[in-house]
Amino acid sequence: MKKPAEDTDRKEEEEEEEDEQSFEELGLDPRLTRALMKKGLHKPTPIQRVAIPLILEGKDVVARAKTGSGKTFGYLVPLLQKLFADFGSRTKLAPSAFILVPTRELCQQVYAEVSSLIELCRVHLKVVQLTSSMPASDLRAALAGPPDIMISTPACLPKCFSAGVLQPTSINDSLEILVLDEADLLLSYGYEEDIKAFTAHIPKRCQCLLMSATSSADVEKLKKLILHNPFILTLPEVGDIKDEVIPKNVQQFWISCSARDKLLYILSLLKLELVQKRVLIFTNTIDMGFRLRLFLEKFGIKSAVLNAELPQNSRLHILEEFNAGLFDYLIATDDSETKQKEEVNEENNAKLRKSRKHAKQKLDSEFGVVRGIDFKNVHTVINFEMPQSAAGYVHRIGRTGRAYNTGTSISLVSPKEMEIFEEVKSFLGDEENKDTSLITPFPLLTENAVESLRYRAEDIAKSVTKIAVRESRAQDLRNEILNSEKLKAHFEVNPKDLDLLKHDKVLSKKPLEPHLRDVPDYLMDPKTQEASKIVKLARAAMGNTQPARHKNLKRNFRKSRDPLKTFSAEASKKGRKGGKKRGNDGEDEKKHKRKKSI
Numbered sequence: 001m002k003k004p005a006e007d008t009d010r011k012e013e014e015e016e017e018e019d020e021q022s023f024e025e026l027g028l029d030p031r032l033t034r035a036l037m038k039k040g041l042h043k044p045t046p047i048q049r050v051a052i053p054l055i056l057e058g059k060d061v062v063a064r065a066k067t068g069s070g071k072t073f074g075y076l077v078p079l080l081q082k083l084f085a086d087f088g089s090r091t092k093l094a095p096s097a098f099i100l101v102p103t104r105e106l107c108q109q110v111y112a113e114v115s116s117l118i119e120l121c122r123v124h125l126k127v128v129q130l131t132s133s134m135p136a137s138d139l140r141a142a143l144a145g146p147p148d149i150m151i152s153t154p155a156c157l158p159k160c161f162s163a164g165v166l167q168p169t170s171i172n173d174s175l176e177i178l179v180l181d182e183a184d185l186l187l188s189y190g191y192e193e194d195i196k197a198f199t200a201h202i203p204k205r206c207q208c209l210l211m212s213a214t215s216s217a218d219v220e221k222l223k224k225l226i227l228h229n230p231f232i233l234t235l236p237e238v239g240d241i242k243d244e245v246i247p248k249n250v251q252q253f254w255i256s257c258s259a260r261d262k263l264l265y266i267l268s269l270l271k272l273e274l275v276q277k278r279v280l281i282f283t284n285t286i287d288m289g290f291r292l293r294l295f296l297e298k299f300g301i302k303s304a305v306l307n308a309e310l311p312q313n314s315r316l317h318i319l320e321e322f323n324a325g326l327f328d329y330l331i332a333t334d335d336s337e338t339k340q341k342e343e344v345n346e347e348n349n350a351k352l353r354k355s356r357k358h359a360k361q362k363l364d365s366e367f368g369v370v371r372g373i374d375f376k377n378v379h380t381v382i383n384f385e386m387p388q389s390a391a392g393y394v395h396r397i398g399r400t401g402r403a404y405n406t407g408t409s410i411s412l413v414s415p416k417e418m419e420i421f422e423e424v425k426s427f428l429g430d431e432e433n434k435d436t437s438l439i440t441p442f443p444l445l446t447e448n449a450v451e452s453l454r455y456r457a458e459d460i461a462k463s464v465t466k467i468a469v470r471e472s473r474a475q476d477l478r479n480e481i482l483n484s485e486k487l488k489a490h491f492e493v494n495p496k497d498l499d500l501l502k503h504d505k506v507l508s509k510k511p512l513e514p515h516l517r518d519v520p521d522y523l524m525d526p527k528t529q530e531a532s533k534i535v536k537l538a539r540a541a542m543g544n545t546q547p548a549r550h551k552n553l554k555r556n557f558r559k560s561r562d563p564l565k566t567f568s569a570e571a572s573k574k575g576r577k578g579g580k581k582r583g584n585d586g587e588d589e590k591k592h593k594r595k596k597s598i
């Protein structure tokens with residue numbers, strides 16, 4: 001009789017074998033495996049291991065896997081392989097594959113991923129991305145041919161039908177694969193009617209794929225609406241709930257502080273260099289984002305803001321610059337939270353309806369930074385304000401620790417936010433009577449260190465008035481609208497030029513006070529100095545001390561900053577060799593001096 005220990009050993013061996021499985025073993029075309037290798041992807045992630053063969057077999061699939069688990073290539077790679085096989089087999093009047101995503105940012109991201117795979121495979125497939133703001137003539141031009149793959153938000157479909165650039169009969173004849181990416185978000189972004197209207201045109205033979213990070217009633221609704229007897233993949237299938245929602249490689253911390261002290265605490269974390277760069281900071285309102293940016297700027301900490309108010313070109317450019325390592329701090333206003341808040345407010349206060357409608361018009365409803373965006377090399381996520389829901393927390397934290405990378409999150413929790421914090425903890429399975437907590441108090445920041453900066457922080461916080469915030473917000477918007485026009489024209493000619501505009505320009509008209517730039521040694525207690533040293537050493541060990549070079553930026557980024565490559569022995573060695581101490585601000589200065597401006 002087999003002993004239980006033998007069973008366990010065997011299971012572990014099988015799991016190890018699976019872990020070692022290559023892309024070739026999944027039956028992929030050599031052109032695709034080579035392209036993936038060139039992109040630094042050597043073996044499939046768990047969701048890819050199961051999804052790719054099923055999709056290649058032509059099955060409808062619903063795949064639910066945690067944030068950053070590689071769902072995008074999980075559907076893109078088999079989709080391309082199917083199109084390779086199908087290529088030129090018959091004349092088409094509409095695209096063979098539709099990929100529907102909730103936001104324009106995701107459109108752009110998926111478009112970039114498919115285009116680069118197609119380029120690396122050297123195949124003649126055409127892909128287009130459409131947005132609902134495109135004029136009919138542009139839509140017609142983009143769909144002429146037709147392309148093989150169309151990526152858009154669902155809102156674009158009715159526009160294509162009404163402009164006569166897509167015909168139901170052509171779709172019925174041509175559509176082979178339909179993907180709904182970030183399916184759990186599509187309905188909450190208000191696309192239900194668009195998707196419902198489109199289902200009537202989906203031919204029966206069309207293979208449908210639904211990808212999502214969480215399961216929800218919305219996903220169920222879409223499943224019923226679109227899929228026929230699908231394979232349901234949920235990864236991990238078993239195990240602890242905490243494993244399912246937050247990737248294991250993310251360390252979660254929290255700091256208890258009053259709402260008023262949040263500026264002081266974030267200043268201490270950044271100025272005393274107690275967190276790994278790059279840092280993504282979440283606020284719940286655009287004004288708070290600007291307040292924080294202005295405040296940090298006074299201490300020589302430059303950051304950029306990302307929110308729904310900015311023009312689309314600027315948003316995409318900010319994301320690209322951040323991903324390429326051009327700046328270290330990005331303050332993102334969590335759009336879904338803002339929307340939810342507005343909806344609640346709207347219900348509660350009918351009197352304000354008119355003015356809020358106005359506010360809504362200004363915000364782009366197809367904007368989304370929290371879900372699905374593959375931020376590169378974000379080592380730390382800071383919740384400057386707590387999100388409004390546990391799901392919001394999961395999606396924010398999911399912007400770090402992507403694929404096999406590690407990450408840290410720190411939530412600043414005020415007494416008023418304790419309720420939502422408790423909700424988050426129970427959602428993650430972090431119960432009080434458990435020995436180990438999932439979200440632990442941040443250990444590196446001492447009370448002394450915080451107090452040493454209090455006087456300066458409070459003084460500066462007072463100077464960041466509501467008027468200053470409003471003015472900077474208006475000024476930034478004006479600049480970005482101008483930038484947006486320049487960007488549009490420039491990128492038509494130089495699609496790969498990233499280093500064009502600075503999004504982290506100083507907003508304040510007053511020059512930076514030198515005494516606020518550096519923290520004098522007498523203000524640093526020994527424990528904090530030690531903690532800061534540890535963080536710097538860790539950064540050096542990860543090969544993360546060098547600023548991105550101006551020239552060949554993208555190539556350098558890929559080679560030296562790819563999260564997956566920072567784990568290689570070579571990267572660590574490099575980091576140790578180059579472990580020279582260098583202040584952050586000096587680094588920023590040099591980096592920005594090197595940049596050209598227009």
Ligand SMILES: Nc1ncnc2c1ncn2[C@@H]1O[C@H](COP(=O)(O)OP(=O)(O)OP(=O)(O)O)[C@@H](O)[C@H]1O
Nearest residue numbers: 041043044045067068069070071072213372374403
């Ligand atoms: N097989 C692989 N090996 C290593 N890295 C991979 C692999 N597949 C994808 N990645 C990388 O993992 C990161 C996250 O992938 P992706 O954006 O597809 O995640 P996701 O599951 O869609 O997350 P979310 O739900 O947040 O959108 C990307 O940077 C991607 O390049």
